[in-house]
Amino acid sequence: MWVDLDGFKAVNDRLGHAAGDALLRAVARRLCHRMRDSDTVARVGGDEFALILPDVTDSEAVVGVATELVASLSEPFDLPQGPARISASIGMAWYPQHAVEAETLVQYADIAMYAAKRAGRNRVCVWPVETMPGSEIVAVDRTEAPYSPPAVVWRKQIAGEKMLFEQPLEDALQDDG
Numbered sequence: 001m002w003v004d005l006d007g008f009k010a011v012n013d014r015l016g017h018a019a020g021d022a023l024l025r026a027v028a029r030r031l032c033h034r035m036r037d038s039d040t041v042a043r044v045g046g047d048e049f050a051l052i053l054p055d056v057t058d059s060e061a062v063v064g065v066a067t068e069l070v071a072s073l074s075e076p077f078d079l080p081q082g083p084a085r086i087s088a089s090i091g092m093a094w095y096p097q098h099a100v101e102a103e104t105l106v107q108y109a110d111i112a113m114y115a116a117k118r119a120g121r122n123r124v125c126v127w128p129v130e131t132m133p134g135s136e137i138v139a140v141d142r143t144e145a146p147y148s149p150p151a152v153v154w155r156k157q158i159a160g161e162k163m164l165f166e167q168p169l170e171d172a173l174q175d176d177g
Contacts, residue, residue, distance in 0.1 A: 002109035
């Protein structure tokens with residue numbers, strides 16, 4: 001999982017760098033609280049965290065964990081400098097379904113995370129197996145069911161025809177260079 005905090009800069013600017021540091025520590029505590037002992041939580045820079053969940057066989061359960069993390073991080077933080085609210089955009093990729101190399105998994109999770117941001121932030125996106133470089137992401141709001149994240153429809157121009165791929169979860173692909 002690749003986690004990026006939405007609204008962190010605003011908290012840092014409004015309450016100061018000490019508050020930003022306190023917020024990062026509080027975020028790390030919330031992330032660690034939900035993880036298993038075998039999982040890894042690491043701050044990889046700025047307001048981004050990487051979460052590694054080894055020995056996972058149920059991808060739906062991991063999506064559930066990510067959804068819980070999004071909900072947890074959207075709850076207010078009571079910092080010494082004042083209250084703060086943020087949200088999180090989470091991107092995920094599975095080993096070995098999406099890639100076997102760590103660098104590629106990170107890249108896919110990062111691309112999925114940016115798609116979550118483009119789709120409105122405060123959500124989870126999973127890297128889709130079916131998509132290929134050159135796909136165009138289009139967010140489709142599907143809010144009929146409670147807690148149902150918007151679906152993402154992929155468009156791919158193949159041999160002059162447009163093909164559509166729809167994933168049940170938000171999925172992502174964009175080369176941000």
